[in-house]
Amino acid sequence: MVKKLATAVVVLSAVLAAPAQAATKYYQQTVTGSTQAQCEAAGTALAQQKQAEGYLVTWVGCGYSNFRWAGLVGWSD
16 A cells, blocks of 8 residues: 555646646748848748747748738747
8 A cells, every 4th residue: 555655646747746847939020022032031041040940831822012022020939
């Protein structure tokens, strides 16, 4: 009985000592360019870099707004 109790205490303490799962962090960065090709190249490069670093990546292509080409790259843990 003592052996079972000791095992239960070890398992319980391991569960209580385990860190809580951290919340997912989200990031985003706007990419711009004077031409659509420059903007798309910058966005694609950033998306590939973040994906290689192990992030989940969303890449929204470039559109023309406020006299410039702009797109959005988002990533999360």
